[in-house]
Amino acid sequence: xxxxxxxxxxxxxxxxxxxxxxxxxxxxxxxxxxxxxxxxxxxxxxxxxxxxxxxxxxxxxxxxxxxxxxxxxxxxxxxxxxxxxxxxxxxxxxxxxxxxxxxxxxxxxxxxxxxxxxxxxxxxxxxxxxxxxxxxxxxxxxxxxxxxxxxxxxxxxxxxxxxxxxxxxxxxxxxxxxxxxxxxxxxxxxxxxxxxxxxxxxxxxxxxxxxxxxxxxxxxxxxxxxxxxxxxxxxxxxxxxxxxxxxxxxxxxxxxxxxxxxxxxxxxxxxxxxxxxxxxxxxxxxxxxxxxxxxxxxxxxxxxxxxxxxxxxxxxxxxxxxxxxxxxxxxxxxxxxxxxxxxxxxxxxxxxxxxxxxxxxxxxxxxxxxxxxxxxxxxxxxxxxxxxxxxxxxxxxxxxxxxxxxxxxxxxxxxxxxxxxxxxxxxxxxxxxxxxxxxxxxxxxxxxxxxxxxxxxxxxxxxxxxxxxxxxxxxxxxxxxxxxxxxxxxxxxxxxxxxxxxxxxxxxxxxxxxxxxxxxxxxxxxxxxxxxxxxxxxxxxxxx
Numbered sequence: 001x002x003x004x005x006x007x008x009x010x011x012x013x014x015x016x017x018x019x020x021x022x023x024x025x026x027x028x029x030x031x032x033x034x035x036x037x038x039x040x041x042x043x044x045x046x047x048x049x050x051x052x053x054x055x056x057x058x059x060x061x062x063x064x065x066x067x068x069x070x071x072x073x074x075x076x077x078x079x080x081x082x083x084x085x086x087x088x089x090x091x092x093x094x095x096x097x098x099x100x101x102x103x104x105x106x107x108x109x110x111x112x113x114x115x116x117x118x119x120x121x122x123x124x125x126x127x128x129x130x131x132x133x134x135x136x137x138x139x140x141x142x143x144x145x146x147x148x149x150x151x152x153x154x155x156x157x158x159x160x161x162x163x164x165x166x167x168x169x170x171x172x173x174x175x176x177x178x179x180x181x182x183x184x185x186x187x188x189x190x191x192x193x194x195x196x197x198x199x200x201x202x203x204x205x206x207x208x209x210x211x212x213x214x215x216x217x218x219x220x221x222x223x224x225x226x227x228x229x230x231x232x233x234x235x236x237x238x239x240x241x242x243x244x245x246x247x248x249x250x251x252x253x254x255x256x257x258x259x260x261x262x263x264x265x266x267x268x269x270x271x272x273x274x275x276x277x278x279x280x281x282x283x284x285x286x287x288x289x290x291x292x293x294x295x296x297x298x299x300x301x302x303x304x305x306x307x308x309x310x311x312x313x314x315x316x317x318x319x320x321x322x323x324x325x326x327x328x329x330x331x332x333x334x335x336x337x338x339x340x341x342x343x344x345x346x347x348x349x350x351x352x353x354x355x356x357x358x359x360x361x362x363x364x365x366x367x368x369x370x371x372x373x374x375x376x377x378x379x380x381x382x383x384x385x386x387x388x389x390x391x392x393x394x395x396x397x398x399x400x401x402x403x404x405x406x407x408x409x410x411x412x413x414x415x416x417x418x419x420x421x422x423x424x425x426x427x428x429x430x431x432x433x434x435x436x437x438x439x440x441x442x443x444x445x446x447x448x449x450x451x452x453x454x455x456x457x458x459x460x461x462x463x464x465x466x467x468x469x470x471x472x473x474x475x476x477x478x479x480x481x482x483x484x485x486x487x488x489x490x491x492x493x494x495x496x497x498x499x500x501x502x503x504x505x506x507x508x509x510x511x512x513x514x515x516x517x518x519x520x521x522x523x524x525x526x527x528x529x530x531x532x533x534x535x536x537x538x539x540x541x542x543x544x
Contacts, residue, residue: 043192043219046082046115048258049075050185056233056260062104063281064265069104071260078111080179082186085116088166088178090142092117092188095198097141097165099123099132099150099157101267102243105170107257109145110249114215117190121198121210122244126447126507129156131208135200137162139210139403145170192216198403199246201342201448208453210403211342213246221345221397222255224367228350229314229336231285233260236309238277238286240269246342247316251287271295275305282309289317289446290324290478297327307331312353316340317446322360329357339363339434343418345397348372349432362433363424370395373417374426377438383426388435391424392417440531442471442479447509454481454502454510461501463491466521468529469512472539481512482538486520 041047052061053075062069069077085096096118100106106122113120121139123132136144136157144165146154158164168174197213229252231237237256241248256263264281266274274296277283293315296302312334320337328335334353340346349372351364366372373382374389383389398418401409412419421438440451451469458467466486471479483502487493495515502511522533 041189041191041194041215044114044190044194044215045196045218045254046078046111046190048254049078049111050115052257052260059233059260060262061257062107062263062265064102064104064267067104069107071257074104074108074111074257077175077179078108078115079185080181081108081112081175082116082118083180083184084178085112085118085143086186087180088143090116090118092190093119093195094143095119095121095139095141097121097123097136097139097144098146098170099125099144099154100147100170100243101125101149102239102248102265103147103170103267104265105147105172105175106145106243107253107265108175109170114190114196116186117188117194119195119198119212121200122248123200124242124244124507125150125153126242126509128505128507129153130160130505131507132157133160133162135208135210136165138208139163139198141165143168147171190215192219193400195400197246197249199244199342207456209405209408211246212400212403213250213342213345214400217345217397217399218250218254220369220395221250221347222258224369224397225251225347226255226259227368228352229255229285229312231255231259231261235259235261235284236281237261237263238274238281238283239263239265240274240286240288240292246346247287247340250345251314251316251340251347252285269295271299272301275299275302278310279306284309285312285314286310287314287316290315290320291445291476293320293328294324294476297324302331307333312336314338316346317443320356325356325360337362337364339432341393341420343399343412343420344370344393344395345399347397348391348393348420351431355431359431362431364432365430366432370397372432374424375417375419377423386426386428388423388425390438391420391422391432391434393420394418440470442481444471444474444479444481444509445477449479449481449510451481454483454506454512457502457505458483458485458498460505461493461498463487463493464498465491468521468531468534470531470534470538472514472535474513477509480514481510483512483515484518484521484534484538485515486518 052071057072059071060068061071061074096113110120140163145168147170193214193216195212196215198210200208200210237252239253253263310333315337335356337351339349347367349363350367371394373392375382375392376389394417423435425433425435442449454469455467458464464485465488469481469483472482474480498515522530
C-alpha cells in the first residue's frame with residue numbers, strides 16, 4: 001500500500017512531509033536537553049530511518065511477499081504510529097509487546113517505539129500460552145500488538161495472564177486507523193541509554209529473563225558488526241530469523257536499514273522458497289542457524305540453484321558442521337561464523353571467511369568495540385595468554401540488565417564484565433573456541449534451551465519425584481533434550497505421558513525428545529546433580 005508523498009524538488013521523487021532538516025532536529029534536541037537535562041539521543045535508532053528518508057527516500061527498505069516499502073514510507077508510517085501510540089496514553093519507557101511473524105508492520109512498530117521512547121517486547125509465537133502469559137505478566141506491557149494469524153494464541157495466553165494490556169491488531173488497516181495524519185516528531189526526545197528492546201531469554205532458574213537492550217547497545221553492536229561484515233547500501237538481505245530473536249534485529253536487518261540496503265522479510269522458513277528468493281531477488285547476504293543451511297542444502301535442486309549473488313552467509317546459534325561448511329563453500333558462498341548472546345546485543349566473536357576452514361569449530365576473535373577475557377571458574381582470576389576459562393565480555397553493547405531482576409543482573413555483570421556462563425579456550429593467536437556451558441544450556445535448531453526450565457515443567461507432573469534434562473547430539477537439530485525422570489513410589493506413568501505433559505506446556509523445541517525412567521539421579525554429597533555422569537550414561541555411546 002503506497003504511503004503519502006509530496007513531490008520534492010526533483011519531480012517524481014517522494015519526500016517525507018514530516019521530515020525535519022538536520023538543523024531543525026538539532027535545535028529540537030537542544031531544546032529537549034535544556035528542558036529535561038537528558039542526553040539529546042545522538043545514538044538513538046529512530047534517527048536512522050529519518051536520515052535515510054531524507055537521503056534515499058525512494059530506495060526500497062523492505063520487501064515482503066510482493067509488497068515493497070520505501071524508506072520514505074517506512075519513516076512516515078513509523079512517525080505517524082509513534083504519534084498514535086502517544087495519543088493512546090502511552091508514555092516514555094512503557095513496554096509495547098508484539099506477537100507476530102516477520103512483517104513490515106512489525107518493523108514500523110519497532111521504529112515507532114524507537115522514536116517515541118517506548119520499549120518493544122517481541123514475544124515468541126513458538127511458545128505455549130502459559131509461557132506467554134508469564135512473560136506478559138512480567139513485562140506488564142501497556143499494549144499488545146497481535147498479527148491476525150496469532151489471534152488464537154493471543155486469546156489463550158491472555159486468558160491465563162495476570163496482565164491485561166490494551167490489545168491492538170498488527171495489520172495495515174488497523175495501523176493506518178491508529179496513526180494520526182498530522183503527526184509530528186515526539187517532543188520528548190529519547191535518550192541514548194533508554195531501553196529499546198526487551199527480549200526474553202531462556203531462564204537458568206526455570207523462568208525466562210527479560211534482557212534490556214538500550215539504543216546505545218544496539219548502536220554499538222551494529223557498528224561493530226559493520227566493521228566486520230562490510231554490509232553496503234547495495235546489499236539485498238534475506239531475513240530468516242524471527243524478530244523475537246536478538247538476531248532478527250541486530251544481525252543484519254537494523255544495520256541494513258542504517259546503511260540504506262533492502263531487507264527481504266520472510267515470515268517463516270521454507271528451504272525451497274529461500275533458494276528461490278536467493279535466485280530471483282539476487283540476495284547478496286543472509287543470516288541463519290546451521291539448520292537453515294542444512295535444510296536448504298538438502299533440497300533436491302540445491303546443486304543447480306543459482307547462488308552467484310550470495311557473496312556472504314552469516315552462521316550463528318551453533319558451530320557449522322564441517323561437511324555442511326564445505327558444501328556451501330563448494331558453491332562459492334563465504335561463511336562467516338561467530339558467537340554471541342542476547343545480553344551482549346549479541347555480537348561477541350567472529351570467525352571471518354578466510355579462517356573458516358583452517359579454524360573449523362572455533363568462534364573467532366572479538367568484534368571491534370568488544371573486549372573479552374577468560375576467568376578461572378574456581379578463583380575468578382583472569383587468565384593470561386593461552387588457556388581456558390569462563391568467557392567474559394565488556395563493552396558498550398553489553399545489556400542494561402534484566403528487567404525487574406536486580407539480583408540476576410548483579411550475578412550476571414560483575415566488576416564491569418558480563419559473565420557468559422560459557423567455558424572458552426584461547427590459543428596463541430587469540431582465537432577463541434567455546435568448550436562447555438556452565439549453565440548446562442544446549443542448542444536445538446538454533447534455539448537456546450535451558451534444562452532448568454524443562455525440569456521445572458517435569459516437576460509439575462504429580463508422578464515425578466525428580467528430573468534432569470541434558471542435551472544429546474541429533475543429526476537434524478544439532479541437539480535435542482533427553483529427560484531422565486524418577487517417579488514417586490507407587491505412581492503409574494510412562495514415557496509418552498511425560499512427553500505429552502511437556503508438549504502441552506512448553507514450546508516444541510524445548511520439550512524433550514526422549515524420556516528415560518530411572519530409580520535415582522546421581523548427586524554429590526552436597527546434593528548437587530551430577531550431570532556429567534548422566535551424559536556418560538545416557539548420551540549416545542553411554543551405558544544407558
